[in-house]
Amino acid sequence: MTATTHLPTATILGYPRLGRRRELKRAIESFWKGHTDEAALQETAGELRAATRARLVELGLPAEGGAVPESFSFYDQVLDATLALGAIPPRFADIAGSDLITYFALARGDRDHQPLEMTKWFDTNYHYSVPEIDETTPLAANPAQLVAQLAEAAEQGIESRPVIVGPVTYLLLAKASDGAGEGFRPIDRLDEVVGVYAELLAALNEAGAGWVQLDEPALVSDSLPVPRSETIALVERAYSILGGAAARPSILLTAPYGDAADALARLGSLPVEAVHADLVRGSLPEADLVSGALTSAFAETQFVAGVVDGRNIWKTDLRAAFGALERLQRAGIDVVAGTSNSLQHVPHDVRDETRLDVELASWLAFADQKIEQVVILARGLADGGAAIEAELASVDAILAARAQASGVRVDGVRGRVDAVTVADRERDHEGERRAAQQGLGIPELATTTIGSFPQTVEIRKARAAFGRGEIGQEEYDGFLRDEIARVIRLQEEIGLDVLVHGEAERNDMVQYFAELLDGFAVTEHGWVQSYGTRATRPSILWGDVSRPAPMTVSWSAYAQSLTDRPVKGMLTGPVTILAWSFVRDDQPLADTASQVALALRDEIDDLVDAGIRIVQVDEPALRELLPLDADRQAAYLDWSVGAFRLATSGAAADVQIHTHLCYSEFGEIIDAVDGLDADVTSIEAARSRMDVVEPLGEHGYSRGIGPGVYDIHSPRVPSVAEQQELIRIAAARIPGEQLWVNPDCGLKTRGYEETVASLTNLVHAARAVRAGA
Numbered sequence: 001m002t003a004t005t006h007l008p009t010a011t012i013l014g015y016p017r018l019g020r021r022r023e024l025k026r027a028i029e030s031f032w033k034g035h036t037d038e039a040a041l042q043e044t045a046g047e048l049r050a051a052t053r054a055r056l057v058e059l060g061l062p063a064e065g066g067a068v069p070e071s072f073s074f075y076d077q078v079l080d081a082t083l084a085l086g087a088i089p090p091r092f093a094d095i096a097g098s099d100l101i102t103y104f105a106l107a108r109g110d111r112d113h114q115p116l117e118m119t120k121w122f123d124t125n126y127h128y129s130v131p132e133i134d135e136t137t138p139l140a141a142n143p144a145q146l147v148a149q150l151a152e153a154a155e156q157g158i159e160s161r162p163v164i165v166g167p168v169t170y171l172l173l174a175k176a177s178d179g180a181g182e183g184f185r186p187i188d189r190l191d192e193v194v195g196v197y198a199e200l201l202a203a204l205n206e207a208g209a210g211w212v213q214l215d216e217p218a219l220v221s222d223s224l225p226v227p228r229s230e231t232i233a234l235v236e237r238a239y240s241i242l243g244g245a246a247a248r249p250s251i252l253l254t255a256p257y258g259d260a261a262d263a264l265a266r267l268g269s270l271p272v273e274a275v276h277a278d279l280v281r282g283s284l285p286e287a288d289l290v291s292g293a294l295t296s297a298f299a300e301t302q303f304v305a306g307v308v309d310g311r312n313i314w315k316t317d318l319r320a321a322f323g324a325l326e327r328l329q330r331a332g333i334d335v336v337a338g339t340s341n342s343l344q345h346v347p348h349d350v351r352d353e354t355r356l357d358v359e360l361a362s363w364l365a366f367a368d369q370k371i372e373q374v375v376i377l378a379r380g381l382a383d384g385g386a387a388i389e390a391e392l393a394s395v396d397a398i399l400a401a402r403a404q405a406s407g408v409r410v411d412g413v414r415g416r417v418d419a420v421t422v423a424d425r426e427r428d429h430e431g432e433r434r435a436a437q438q439g440l441g442i443p444e445l446a447t448t449t450i451g452s453f454p455q456t457v458e459i460r461k462a463r464a465a466f467g468r469g470e471i472g473q474e475e476y477d478g479f480l481r482d483e484i485a486r487v488i489r490l491q492e493e494i495g496l497d498v499l500v501h502g503e504a505e506r507n508d509m510v511q512y513f514a515e516l517l518d519g520f521a522v523t524e525h526g527w528v529q530s531y532g533t534r535a536t537r538p539s540i541l542w543g544d545v546s547r548p549a550p551m552t553v554s555w556s557a558y559a560q561s562l563t564d565r566p567v568k569g570m571l572t573g574p575v576t577i578l579a580w581s582f583v584r585d586d587q588p589l590a591d592t593a594s595q596v597a598l599a600l601r602d603e604i605d606d607l608v609d610a611g612i613r614i615v616q617v618d619e620p621a622l623r624e625l626l627p628l629d630a631d632r633q634a635a636y637l638d639w640s641v642g643a644f645r646l647a648t649s650g651a652a653a654d655v656q657i658h659t660h661l662c663y664s665e666f667g668e669i670i671d672a673v674d675g676l677d678a679d680v681t682s683i684e685a686a687r688s689r690m691d692v693v694e695p696l697g698e699h700g701y702s703r704g705i706g707p708g709v710y711d712i713h714s715p716r717v718p719s720v721a722e723q724q725e726l727i728r729i730a731a732a733r734i735p736g737e738q739l740w741v742n743p744d745c746g747l748k749t750r751g752y753e754e755t756v757a758s759l760t761n762l763v764h765a766a767r768a769v770r771a772g773a
C-alpha cells in the first residue's frame with residue numbers, strides 16, 4: 001500500500017483503555033493473581049478492543065481511512081513503545097516467558113527485579129513507566145502487538161490507525177540507566193531509535209496500515225532535558241528520516257498538551273501527511289496564518305485541529321470551535337476536526353451517570369460525547385456551517401443555561417473573594433512565628449508521619465457497608481472513632497512526637513472534601529486511569545465553592561482529646577483539590593482556587609478553635625500543574641502559591657502550618673515552596689537519597705523541612721541504620737531544629753506490619769542521631 005490515504009474529517013487521538021466497567025482492570029488483576037491464564041486475558045483484551053472500535057464507529061468516526069485510533073494498552077503507552085522497540089533493560093533479560101510476562105515484569109517488578117520507575121506524563125495525573133536506556137540497551141523492532149491489532153480491526157471491517165509514542169518524546173522521557181557512562185543521554189541514540197521506528201513502520205505498511213499516529217508531546221514542553229528549540233530540531237531530524245522511508249503508512253504527527261504554535265509551520269513542512277495541534281491548551285500561529293506561511297507549509301499536509309478539549313468533561317463551545325476550523329479551511333488548509341489530546345484522561349459516557357443532577361449532566365461531555373461533538377464539527381467542515389447550525393445553537397443554549405444556573409455564581413462567595421486583600425495572604429513574620437510556636441514543645445529532629453495510616457480491609461468494608469446503608473451513621477462513626485483511638489495509641493507506643501488521626505474516614509484525599517463542599521458533584525462511573533490498572537474518580541467542580549459545615553474538625557478534635565502530644569489537623573490544599581478534580585472551565589483557575597482556599601481557611605479557624613495547634617495542608621499536586629510552557633509558569637506559581645497562602649494565613653503565629661509535597665524534582669520550584677511560607681514542609685527524598693537537601697542548603701532555606709527517610713512505595717522495611725544514615729546526610733546540611741524526620745508520603749497503601757516496624761525504626765534512628773550517633 002502506498003501512503004496516499006486521506007484522513008477523514010473527524011478523528012480522536014485515543015480513547016479510555018480500561019473499559020466502560022473497568023473490565024480490563026479486573027482481567028489483568030485476576031491474571032496477576034494467577035486466577036486466570038494469559039489466553040483468557042488476551043481474549044478479554046481482544047474483546048475490549050473490538051468493542052472499542054465498534055463503539056467509535058457507532059459514535060460517528062468513519063470506519064475507513066484511519067480515523068479510528070488503535071490506542072489500547074495493557075498498562076501504559078510508553079511501556080508499549082519500550083516493547084515495540086525491544087528496548088528491554090538488560091537487568092530484565094533473565095525473565096522467561098511471553099512478551100506479556102516481560103511487559104508486566106517491567107511495569108511492576110517482582111521479587112528479584114525493581115520495576116521501571118514511574119512518573120507523571122506531562123502535566124497530567126497519568127503515570128508512565130520510565131524507559132531505562134544506556135549505550136548498550138538492545139534495540140530491535142517488535143511490531144507483533146501493533147500488527148495483531150491492525151489485523152483484528154481489518155477483520156471487523158475497520159481501517160484503524162496504530163498509535164505509538166514518537167521517537168523524540170520516547171527518548172526525552174527516558175532516563176539513563178544506572179550503568180550508563182558519565183554524560184550519556186538517552187537522546188544520544190536518536191538515530192538508532194529512528195531506524196527501529198522505520199522498521200516498525202515498514203512492518204505496519206506490510207500489514208496494510210494506511211496511517212500511523214506518532215505522538216510527540218515533547219514538542220510543547222519546556223520541562224525536558226533539552227531546550228524546546230532543540231526538541232523541535234530533533235523532531236525535524238527524526239521525521240525527515242522517517243518521512244523519507246520508502247515503504248510506510250501515512251504519518252500523523254501529534255503535539256498534544258500544550259502550545260506548538262511557534263513550531264507549526266515547520267512541522268507542516270515535514271515529509272509527513274498530517275500534523276495535529278492542541279488548540280485548547282495551545283493556539284493558532286496568527287502571523288503565519290495571516291501571511292499565508294501556514295497555508296504553504298500545509299499545502300500537502302492535513303491539519304488535525306484539536307479543538308475539543310480532551311482534558312476535561314465540559315461540553316465544548318461548538319460555535320467557537322467551528323470558528324477556528326473554518327478559519328483554517330478558509331485559509332486553504334485541509335483541516336480535520338479532532339480532540340486536543342487522547343481521551344484517556346476522561347471517563348466514558350455521561351449517560352452512565354444515573355445520579356447526577358440532570359441539569360449538570362446536560363453541561364457535560366465525557367469521551368463518547370466528545371466524539372459526538374467532533375463528528376458534528378466534521379460534518380460542518382464537509383457540508384458547511386449551515387448544515388450544523390441546529391447543533392451549534394443547541395450548545396449555545398446549553399452554555400447560556402449553565403452560566404445562569406443556580407449555584408454557578410453565588411454572590412456571597414464572589415463577594416468574599418472580591419474582598420480578599422494582600423494582608424489576607426500574609427502571616428506574621430517567620431521569626432515571630434518561630435518564637436510563638438516554642439510552646440508546642442517540639443524537639444529537634446521531631447518525628448511525625450504524613451497523615452494517613454493503612455486503609456485496612458476492615459476500614460474499606462465498613463465504608464462500603466455504610467455506603468450501601470447496611471450500617472447507620474452512628475455505627476460507622478463509632479467504628480471510625482475506634483480506629484482513630486487505635487492509631488493514636490499506636491503512635492504513642494512507637495514514640496512519635498507529632499501525631500495524626502490517620503485519615504480512616506477518607507476514601508480519597510480530594511473526594512472526601514469534594515463531598516462536603518458546595519459546588520462539587522461526584523460521579524458513579526467517572527473513572528480515569530491513573531497508572532496501570534489503577535483509576536481514580538475525579539470529582540466535578542461545577543459551581544462556586546463554599547463550606548456548609550466543618551469537614552474534619554470532629555475527627556481531629558477527638559484524636560487530640562486522646563493524647564497530650566500535638567495532633568496535626570490534616571487538609572488537602574486548594575491546588576491539589578483543583579488538580580485532581582474536573583474543574584469548571586468558565587473562569588480562571590485562580591478564581592476557583594481562591595474560593596476553595598477561603599473554605600479551607602474557615603476550616604483551619606475551626607480546627608484551631610477546637611484545640612488543634614498544628615495544621616498540615618497537603619499540596620502534592622503543586623508541581624504537577626506547573627505549565628509545560630515556561631512563559632506561563634510565573635503566572636501559575638503566583639496564583640497557586642497565593643491560594644495556599646490565602647488558605648493558611650488566617651492562622652495566628654502560634655499555630656504551626658505544615659505542608660506536604662511528594663515528589664523529588666524540587667529544585668525547579670524551590671522559590672515557590674519557599675513562597676508558600678509554611679512553617680514546616682515534608683517532601684519525598686528517600687529514593688533519591690536526600691538529593692534535595694543540597695539545593696535546600698544552597699538556597700539558605702530557613703524553615704522546617706522534613707525530607708522523607710522512609711520510602712513508602714514498597715512494603716520493604718527500612719532498617720534503623722539506613723534511616724539513620726539518611727537523617728545524617730540531611731543533618732549535615734540542615735540545622736537540627738529545622739529538620740523533621742518523617743516518611744516520604746502517607747501510609748494508606750501499606751500494611752500494618754511493615755508500617756509499625758518501619759516507624760519504630762524511624763523513631764530509633766532519629767533518637768540515635770539526636771544522641772550524636
Ligand code: MET
Pocket residue numbers: 450451452503509570618620660662745746747748
Ligand atoms: C499524596 S500526598 C498524601 C498526603 C496525605 N495526608 C496522606 O498521608 O495520605
Ligand SMILES: [Zn+2]
Pocket residue numbers: 450620660661662744745746
Ligand atoms: Zn504524599
